[in-house]
Amino acid sequence: MKKNKISFETTFWAHHELENPFEVIDAFLGSENLAYYKQTLSEIVFYRSKDEIYNKECPGDVFFNYTAIRSFLRACSSLSYKSKKWKVREVSAEKKSILSQASLTTEEYENPFIVFENAFAEHSLADFEFFLCEIVHLSLRPTIVEFDSDLLTPYIHVIKMLDASQLLLESEVERVEVSEEL
Incomplete structure (x- = not known):
């Protein structure tokens, strides 16, 4: 059975289509820094209720x-499926810092792929895209609109995914050799 490959739709902001999720994250955090995206997302969420x-x-x-x-x-979303195939090399004690851990738990800091697994176990990609569309829509309205969907939980997951992605960029990620036991 052939897997359907998801398009990351990077042409508009990256000026070409990227096909590797690691390249997408590298380009995404290379175009603006982590603090910019976290601040922008927080402001958008804040303005949805103003x-x-x-x-x-x-x-x-x-x-x-x-x-x-x-x-x-x-x-x-793509990385959530790759978590069994990739791992982050252990971060040395000199590089470990509570500040670089950001919103991640100790377990998530040691294996950032857990963040993606947890996020997409709780919400689908469509749920996250709805969340993003909804907060942008509400933040661009001049009036307050009542909404009945949970926007806080996806927001927290996105912030954690941003932190995990930054950690992936700063760490050495290696492919796990899968051995088949007979």
């Missing part, structure tokens, strides 16, 4: 960030 429009001086930036974050989520 009667003001987020970034009304340049709403095109919101669309650009939406497309980049959507590609990022698609890459993270």
